[in-house]
Amino acid sequence: MNRPRNYHRPWISLILLLVAVGLIAHTRQWMPSPTSYAQQQSDLLYLQQNNTISFANPSALQVTIGEGHDFATLQLGDSWDMDNPRDMGYEIGFTNIHATGGIWHGTYSGMDQSAGTPTAGYLFPLFQGFSTPVAGGLSQELSFTKVGAEDRYAIDASKYTRLSYRLAVSQRPVNGPFFVQWTTASPVTWPIGENRFGRLDACQGTTRFVAWQGWHTYNFDLSQPQGDSGIRAGAWQGLVRGLRLDPAATAPAGTEIKIDWIRLSDPNSAPVIAIPWNIANAGPNDRIDIYIADNPSGTDASPLAFGLPAAAGRYDLATSMLPPGQHYFQLHLKDGAVENGCTVAKGTSGWIGPLTITPAPIVTFAKPSMTSGPDYATSVLGQPWDMTSSSQIVTPGSPYPQTLAEQSFTNGIFRARAALIPPHVESDSQFWLRVDPQRPIDTTRFRYFTVRLKVDMPPGRDINWAIAYGWGGRVIWWNENLQTDGSESKYGTYYEGWRNYSVDLARAFPPPAVSNPLQARNILTPREQNAFPAQLGWTQLGTVKHLRYDPLETMAQAVGTGADIFEVDWVKLTANDEVRRGQPFEIMVKLNLPLAQLSSLTHYYTTDPSQPTQQRAVMQSNTVNVEPIQPGNYRIYLPLILRMGTSGDDNDSLRFVWDTATVQPGTYYICSVAATANSSTTWCSETPVVVQP
Ligand SMILES: [Ca+2]
Ligand SMILES: [Ca+2]
Ligand SMILES: [Ca+2]
Known part of the structure; x- marks a missing residue:
């Protein structure tokens, strides 16, 4: 696994150029000391x-x-309002990060803890991911989080042309620029300065620059040139997969950054x-x-x-x-x-x-979803992999290499430390999930693998360090022998804290000897990167008897720090949601707004999410607490609030009961149109419902 590594910092030359221009223009009366604009x-x-x-x-x-229309709101389903520190997709060179009262806070640490080199802090509202191109142009990354490497999370530059954010720098250097950088590369690469703009974060007087202090609401029309020239002018076009902000590119360690919100919006909306x-x-x-x-x-x-x-x-x-x-x-x-x-x-x-x-309504589907359909362990084995018992983990004992230490099962949480066994340079930590060989996994049915997992940041360390030294995992499966009929997924990285990491194993295909771009969605490691295992795919196998998860690839630097410890609440391997025609189907959604703020919420079913309103979904009239909030036009079934027992999310979902009596058997996505007095938005489920005859 190649992890975040070095990239160029060509902006240093621009800084020097900007400073030089300033000096030349104002040599006689150059006053280098910063002036507090706010105080004046x-x-x-x-x-x-x-x-x-x-x-x-x-x-x-x-x-x-x-x-x-705002990119993060509509495409990520989670606005960059900084209600959560992970509204930020990634950051480098920060410490003391927290989000309080809707404000993201971070302090420049002065160090890139992965590269081991000094740096000013910089931020990625949309992080592109870590993929490393291989021959054929493929990425080796499993997209466990919302990264721009996945096209559905990339920015349509023709629509979202207005970048704005409210940001404060504790002390802006009078000669210190900010930068906005982005990358369109696919497979993704880090922004390396070819697409960017920047300028001194100061008002340019006739004799000196007057640095802005405190809060500043930045506002850029990205369809226009913004400052840099030549090869750095860049172009805001195509699919933008990574967006980077350098709040103060020359500011020293200790500089404090506050961000209230970031928007990337369509000015015509x-x-x-x-x-x-x-x-x-x-x-x-x-x-x-x-x-x-x-x-x-x-x-x-x-x-x-x-x-x-x-x-x-x-x-x-x-x-x-x-x-x-x-x-x-x-x-x-x-x-x-x-x-x-x-x-x-x-x-x-x-x-x-x-x-x-x-605010625009945001609808998130809890059902159907990658965790709501029938689960293999629950439905076939009669016992979910909920980590209530050590019997759910069947990793062989010695002499098979013991890659986990300090294992415990407490209150439904499996916790262990990844062991680094020489001569390996990274831990081969793994746990095997109980599968009954007499009732193996039907891979034509069960496909969505989700692990609810937690890792914690050691004191003084940051996300770039943690990922560089082992925060990521992969899924592995086989029947008789890993080498002869096994498959191994790409490697996906983690964020701190409890998260659900999901992957659709039906995206596993036997890769060709030499990768080609048509294989980009393949979740299996390219053959160029790993000569074995056999990489026979998932659905292609028909049944699978062994399922393994490798939770950490801890390297020596992280051993004993706490970053080598993981916790697992549960693992699921689910099929698509299903319902027999004529039976009721529960649709469960979460809203970002109180239901009372909606003027309507209407559900549809469709074979094609790009045509979300194909068929109106009729809701059962006997659903509990029927309470039409817009009489005559819409019927909203007010919530039977359910807490999903094992989901782990703090999700109080709204439940709607779909009457499938008139639905033709088929596979359908559920789409919802949510409206307030001022906005209407459309959302579709990530996974479909199978309506059986
Ligand atoms: Ca948010
Ligand atoms: Ca805010
Ligand atoms: Ca559990």
């Missing part, structure tokens, strides 16, 4: 509430609208609101800054747009850039005769608002 502002505002500027149409900013202003006594070069806050007193306000020519008379706000919530605005008239309008405010308006943006 507050002093000036206190003295100069002279109201020489005002909103010409304040009511335009006192409306309620639905949020625009929400209103553009014109913000005209009235000015008295403007100078010819005066500038306008527009500030935004989530409260009417302007606490923690940040510039949304700055340096606008006052003479332009207005700014057009693409509201797709803003997250759900209430937003207030203020205009600052800046004296263009002094430092290009960077430093002196001639007047400010009052705070106007709120512009209320309501």
Whole structure:
């Protein structure tokens, strides 16, 4: 397994170039010490509430609208609102990471703990993954998490062209740029500087740069050139598989970063609101800054747009850039005769608002899903692999190599430490799940493998270190002998904490001798990477008698740190959900909003998720607690709240009972259209339901 390794840092040359340009342009009066823009502002505002500027149409900013289409919300099903530290797909060079009150916090550690080299911190809202191309162009990675290497999680650059985020840097270097970088490579590669832009994070005066301090609302139209030139200009086009932010590329260890939200939105999906202003006594070069806050007193306000020519008379706000919530605005008239309008405010308006943006509904299917269908261990063996008993694990004893230490089964949790046995350089840790050879796994039926697993970060270590030294796993199976009829999946990596890691084993095919791009979706390790096992596939075998999971590939650096310990709550191997025609089928969904905030929630069934509303799914009228919330048009069956016994997610799901009496036998995805007063979104299940005759 190749893990995160070195990549270039060509932006260093750009930094030097930017600094050089600044020095050349302003050599005579270069003042290297950073100036606190925020402090100047507050002093000036206190003295100069002279109201020489005002909103010409304040009511335009006192409306309620639905949020625009946002990539993370609609494609990942989880907005980058920083309600969870893993809203961030990956990060390098950070310590003390947490998400509190909807704000992601992290501190520059100064080190890339995998490469062992100094670095400023950088972040991947969408992480591309770790794949390493092999001959034929394939990736060797199993996508256990939502990485851009999977096309369904990649960004359609023609739709999502507006990047915005609210971010604070504890101390921006006056000569320190930020960068936005991305990669479109497939198989994925790390962004290496060919697609990016960046600039000094400062207002450029006539004699000096004035660094922004505190919160800043960044806002970029990615369809336009943004700063870098030449080979670094890049292009926002095609499928973007990794998106990287360098908040302050030259800032030292100890620099604190806060992020409130990140959006990658379609500017055509929400209103553009014109913000005209009235000015008295403007100078010819005066500038306008527009500030935004989530409260009417302007606490923690940040510039949304700055340096606008006052003479332009207005700014057009693409509201797709803003997250759900209430937003207030203020205009600052800046004296263009002094430092290009960077430093002196001639007047400010009052705070106007709120512009209320309501969230789009997100529907997540708990059933049908990769964990809801009939489970092999439960339905065939009569005992789920829920780790309530050591009898569920059947790894042979000595003299078979003992790759786990300190095994325990406590309160339904299997816990063990991966052992590193010389001369191996990484642990071959493994556990075999109980399979009855008399009732082997029917691979034409059971296909979705899910392990609910937890790993914990050792103190002082970060995700890049943990993955570099062993945080990942793979699935292995065979009948008689691993080498002659066995198969081994690619390697997938973990995040910290409890997670479900799922893989569709029906995506395992016997790979050709030399890989080709048509095999990209194959979950089996390419033959170029591993001469054995036999790689005979999954469905192709018909039945399987041995199923093994390798939970960690711990390397020497992680032995004894705690990163070599894993916990497993359960393992499932499920078939598609199924129902006999005429029998009721429970659809279970989770919503990001209270049901009462929806104006409708309508379910469909379809053979093709790209045609989500193929057939209306009729809901049983005798479902409990029938309570139509939009009489006449829709019937919503209010929840029988179920806690799924072994799912492990804290998921209180809504249950809807589908009446299948009139459904033709077949295989169908369930799709739901959820609407609020301001937004409508469509969601489909990841796995289908089989309606049997
Ligand atoms: Ca989130
Ligand atoms: Ca937030
Ligand atoms: Ca359990």
